[in-house]
Amino acid sequence: MATTAINLTPRDFKGKSNPDWCAGCGDFGVLNAIQRSVAELGFRPHEIMTVSGIGCSSNLPGYINTYGMHTLHGRSLPMATGVKMANHELNVIVVGGDGDGYGIGGNHFTHTARRNTDLTYVVMNNQIYGLTTGQISPTSSIGMTTKSTPFGNVEQPINPVTSAIMNGATFVARAYSGDVRHLSGIIQQAIQHKGFSIIDVFSPCVTFNLNNTHDFFKERIKKLEDEGHSTSDWKTACEKAMLFGDTIYTGVFYEGDRPSLEDVEPVLKTGGPLSFRELGLGQDEAKKIITGMM
């Protein structure tokens, strides 16, 4: 958590490269919201690691001034878990797209939620594969026509919010990248939450998804907090998360207080981050091992 009184601005978290996203891409809003969140929480760049997989949105670590890993398609969560286990004092933010996180990385999504590792996972969900020029994703709606579904998608989309709740995530939210202020507020809560936080962010692809556009979301989005939703009520949260018609809810659906992986991992109880500990065995430990073999 924040350790310094120096006040940085979102500008201080601007990376070396400029985003190569299409003009109007929803991902700009997510990048802005993350930069704003970490600045407002008082972090300094070296206190954060941003980890991504592969895809348009996974280019984000190159555009933000923090430690970063731009890894393999679908593997951001295990990579980030490794980072967090090795240095649990780092604040680890994981970013990526819906194909990366819910498709090829779906197994890791399930198990990271179950472990409740203290990661903040921001999924830029555009319901399409953009970098490969427009095919269905695990969140594409039934009937959607794309290059891989010229006669319309026939497969049921995954629901990231209910999946995350069922699998044990302890902070589950949905947001819209066109509302940076709202998104930034949720990201800040997510970073401060101890445990696995996931924010499924509608982040429209203006080039390849002409169904789920900015206008589509603006007409439908209602905020849970405006309706007095209780974030401890997982059943109502799931009911509200299932709506994807005239009303689509954003906000924090569920928050639980199950201990995070780092809290229940005995090796991390004392001694600081593993990566800064002295290597090698003590004399007594070594002797005990040898004796056990005799």
Added chain:
Amino acid sequence: MGLGTYDFALAIGGEAGQGIATPGDILARIIVRRGLHLATYNSYQSIVRGGHIFLTMRISDAEIENHGDSLNLLMCLNQDTMDRHQRLMGPGTRIVYNSDSINPGTEDMGADLCGLPVGELTQSRNRLVQNTVGLAAVTYLMGIDFSVLEESLTLRFQRRGQEMVDENVNVARAGYEYAREHFTQFEQTPPSGGKPLAVWSGNEALAMGGAAAGVKFYAAYPMSPATGVLHWMAANARNLGIMVRQVEDEIGVANMVVGAAQAGTRSLCATSGGGFALMTEAIGAAAMMEIPVVFINVMRAGPSTGVPTKTEQGDLWQCLGASQGDFERIIVAPLNCLDAFNISAEVFNLTDKYQCPAIIISDLYISEGRFSVDPDKIDMHPTIDRGELITEPSDTDGYLRYQLTDSGISPRALAGLEGYVHLAATDEHDEDSTLLSDEFTNPHKRRAMVEKRARKFDNILQDIAAPALVGPADADVTLIGWGSTDGIISEAVDVLNAAGISTNHLQVKWMVPFHGDEILDIVSKAKWTIIVENNYSGQFARYMRSENGFSANGHIRKYDGEPFMPHHIVDGVKAQVNGETEKYIPYQEITV
């Protein structure tokens, strides 16, 4: 490796669930406490109950690194064992069995039949007491005092209460006395060796080696025959400050260890060929991001699920080609348990120095085999050298993670340090981590980065020992092997020299980097070269040819799932010396 004055092998056979491991373990401890050497090989099936398990234990006063050629004693826990193996037991050998439930078969080759009326001796309905009675008879036949067995049984069972100790000691005494009255002891009794030895498996050695080398993060998905590494790590993790994670799949395992290594811990994982196949993309990621991390592949017979509980040296090319792209990796195949232990620290130092992935190739034979070891030879405090690792913060700017240097090595910072914020990317990148695709793919920068990573390996051969020829320099036959067959080939060489066929031996363990010139220098002076390997297609033979253009005169290959025994190699050499064949495939006599 010399042949000892005492060389004795026994086997215990039964089905999974009959508790073969317990008498095997008790006997192993008796042997090593006496200062004698042992080598065990457990032949088993991928089954939790039933099937057939056959544990071979060879004992000698000389160092041994294989389970030998023949059996002196067979202990049958079921009829199936008698039926399968009685034919292996000739005059002078003994077969110990429960005569209440097991009958000698028709393939009597002259062994002394030592039937034990277990029911009458024990008055117990506990099925497992037959193992203790049998063990006691074996102990008598071998000429080991009852007091030694009593002490071992007490140590073994005291955690489960005095009643358990008493029951086992009483039935053991009955078995021992019955054997004394009815059976003939072996003429030779085991001598007292020197100081007490320790016993370990290759998997335990690999895990311990990792711990001694400073591994702080270990991840795995269970897979035979590599699971022993996970079990050792899990049992010792808390005391040693090592984090152990069992992960959802090997893809997760590999990516987790790469992430932990990027943050700065020494990180390790182990699997077998199928799991390794899933890990490969992450190996390329480690190479591209220049992250030091070690993967262990404990080979079993493939392809695919293959024969899960059998050994093979079939994954060399999988390791050479693991992951897409053209990149540098270290690959080493340890020769025995002690080598497997020592290699960890050496490999971790190399991966830290050269900031690259490394693969340790073991196999079922040494990883699940149990071998004695002189505890004084286990250096639990090896040199740890982390290379150009930045561990302190800085207030200067301008850190370039992938700085172009003469050596190709760029100083690497622990994640979280102030002053060294950087990105590690699997996309091709510039010195400052900028993705090349972010600024229109630049061929000159791409070339510079490929050459930078490759340059790291220009002088790496200086850091490792070249293989050396063992035996007479002007021998008529030169046997060439790689990895775990070292202890088997060495003994075959001794047997061949004793039989008048002058033979020497070259065992290679570093696959990458490969001492192509040094090896060529040795083998091109040899009169007749034979490559010995545990696979069908001659993976090492093809690899050596690709690296230094050398083709051997002959081959000995085995791919039936069982390991070589020394006489397989002796017979193969004789057949080739006699001009019968240039490719010898030994026949496996013991079938399980």
